[in-house]
Amino acid sequence: MPVLQVGLGKWFTPSIGGRVEFQGLQFKNANLQKMHYQFIHADFLWNVTSNFMQDDKGISRWDVIPFVGVGMVRNSDWSGVCQCPGSISGSHPFAFSYGVQVRYHVYERMHLLAEVSGMTTLKNFDAVNTSARFGDHMINASLGLSVTIGKQGWKKVIDARPYMQQNDYLMDELSRLREKAKNCNKQDSSLSGKWENKNNYSGLNSLRYRLSINENDDDGEGQENDELTNGNNSENQIAIGVPVYFYFKLNTNHLVDESQMSNLDEIAKLAKAENLSISISGAADSATGTEQINRELSKARAKFIGQELIKRGISKDKLKAVSRGGINDYTPIEANRNTCVIIVQ
Numbered sequence: 001m002p003v004l005q006v007g008l009g010k011w012f013t014p015s016i017g018g019r020v021e022f023q024g025l026q027f028k029n030a031n032l033q034k035m036h037y038q039f040i041h042a043d044f045l046w047n048v049t050s051n052f053m054q055d056d057k058g059i060s061r062w063d064v065i066p067f068v069g070v071g072m073v074r075n076s077d078w079s080g081v082c083q084c085p086g087s088i089s090g091s092h093p094f095a096f097s098y099g100v101q102v103r104y105h106v107y108e109r110m111h112l113l114a115e116v117s118g119m120t121t122l123k124n125f126d127a128v129n130t131s132a133r134f135g136d137h138m139i140n141a142s143l144g145l146s147v148t149i150g151k152q153g154w155k156k157v158i159d160a161r162p163y164m165q166q167n168d169y170l171m172d173e174l175s176r177l178r179e180k181a182k183n184c185n186k187q188d189s190s191l192s193g194k195w196e197n198k199n200n201y202s203g204l205n206s207l208r209y210r211l212s213i214n215e216n217d218d219d220g221e222g223q224e225n226d227e228l229t230n231g232n233n234s235e236n237q238i239a240i241g242v243p244v245y246f247y248f249k250l251n252t253n254h255l256v257d258e259s260q261m262s263n264l265d266e267i268a269k270l271a272k273a274e275n276l277s278i279s280i281s282g283a284a285d286s287a288t289g290t291e292q293i294n295r296e297l298s299k300a301r302a303k304f305i306g307q308e309l310i311k312r313g314i315s316k317d318k319l320k321a322v323s324r325g326g327i328n329d330y331t332p333i334e335a336n337r338n339t340c341v342i343i344v345q
Contacts, residue, residue, distance in 0.1 A: 001026040001034070003140045005115070009043075014050040014058060014154050019043050019067075021097075023119075027138060029126030035078070039119060041071025041097040057153030063103040063111075071095055073119065078127050095121035096134075109148040116141045163259045170244065170263065174270060177241050240276065240343045246305060248337045250288065253300040256334075261308070267341060268312035277318045277344045280305050285336035286326030294326030301339045320344075 002025055009019025024038040045067045053061040071094075078091035099117025106112050116139075123135035244263050247256045255261070271278055282302025284294035302321045310316060327336050 001028060003142060005140075005142050005144070009045065011045075011047075014060075015047045017045040017047065017065075019045060023140070027126075030128040035126065036076035037073060038076070039071060039073040039095065039097075041069045041095065041119075043067040043069030043097060045101070059105055059153055061105050063101075063105075065101040065103065067097075067099060067101065067117075069097040071097060073121050073125065075125055075127065078125070093122040093125055095119050103146060109152055111146040111148075113146045114141075114143050160257075160259050163257065163262075167262055167266070170242070171266060174241055174266070178270075178274075181240070238345045239279075240345055244341045246301075246339045246341065247335070248301055248339070250334075250337065251297065253297070253304040264305070264308050264312060264341075267343065268309055268314050271309075271318065271343055272313055274345075277320065278309060278314060279342045279344050280309075280319060280321040281324055281340040281342075282321070283324040283327045283336060283338055283340070285333045286328045287333045287336075289326065291326060295323060298325055299323035301337075305339045305341060 003023060004025050005021060005023045007019045007021035009017055009021075011017040020040070020042050022038070022040055024036075026034050026036055029035055045065050047060075047063050047065050049062060049064045050060055055061075072092060073095040074092040097117060097119050099115060101113060101115040101117075103111040103113050118140075119138045120134055121136050121138075123129040123131040123133055125136045129135070244267060246260050246263070248254060249256055267278065270276065280302045282298040282300070282305070284297040284301070286294060289297065302323055306319050306321050309319065330336050
């Protein structure tokens with residue numbers, strides 16, 4: 001017999017959901033007599049293919065969704081054969097629902113939906129048997145449309161593990177360099193006084209430092225002192241460790257991911273503990289924006305990092321901030337929207 005199914009539900013996660021559904025019209029009992037019925041049930045849904053062929057909103061093209069539930073079914077034409085003491089009326093008994101649903105994402109908020117489901121209830125539901133035990137079953141198949149209302153899709157959670165691994169690597173590298181620096185200091189102390197005219201290579205170290213800051217910027221255009229600092233002379237300063245990069249969103253001084261701030265905590269901690277200075281170099285990508293816009297944007301990014309370091313207890317006179325303007329040093333383009341931080345001695 002024809003069946004009508006109308007449901008309303010919600011997906012709590014991409015794979016877990018629930019619904020309330022009405023099912024009804026007519027069925028034929030064991031004697032092939034037509035009877036009217038209504039079945040209201042609540043179901044638990046599990047989308048086993050929620051991660052299959054997802055689009056940019058987290059919506060998959062195909063969904064296979066098994067479900068189970070409970071409800072109450074009513075036989076409008078029921079008349080009891082037996083009303084013995086203790087018996088349960090078969091006109092509106094408790095029932096179980098179960099089945100599997102297949103959805104295909106047609107367009108935007110619309111899915112094409114096919115479902116095969118079953119219902120199990122008491123044996124006296126069809127007014128043929130007098131038993132109050134489970135034993136009557138109803139199987140049906142349906143085809144229809146599912147329409148999404150409200151917000152659709154899912155916000156993807158950023159995986160922080162690569163940033164955590166990078167942070168662990170940088171901490172290990174800093175520890176190794178600190179230990180190496182201690183050994184070098186001990187060696188210098190043991191050799192002090194043996195040569196009166198010892199070369200301290202200050203010119204070479206200064207050149208290496210300037211190259212690390214102004215790499216790929218031969219003519220020096222776009223360089224200017226940021227107002228965060230009075231521009232401490234970088235002569236005789238030696239870069240310690242590897243540069244740490246902070247990446248920004250397009251046309252802003254907002255970090256791509258706030259988890260990068262943890263690197264600032266460690267940089268500030270090391271700089272304060274060893275009384276070191278910090279060099280900050282802001283940049284923008286030259287592929288977008290004008291020269292003036294990129295100059296101001298790179299300056300704002302360097303200033304942002306400098307202010308965050310000041311909040312973490314770094315003295316202003318320990319900072320050196322410059323603006324590189326628009327650059328195209330890295331691939332992809334987004335990598336050029338950065339601020340480079342180097343600890344110097």
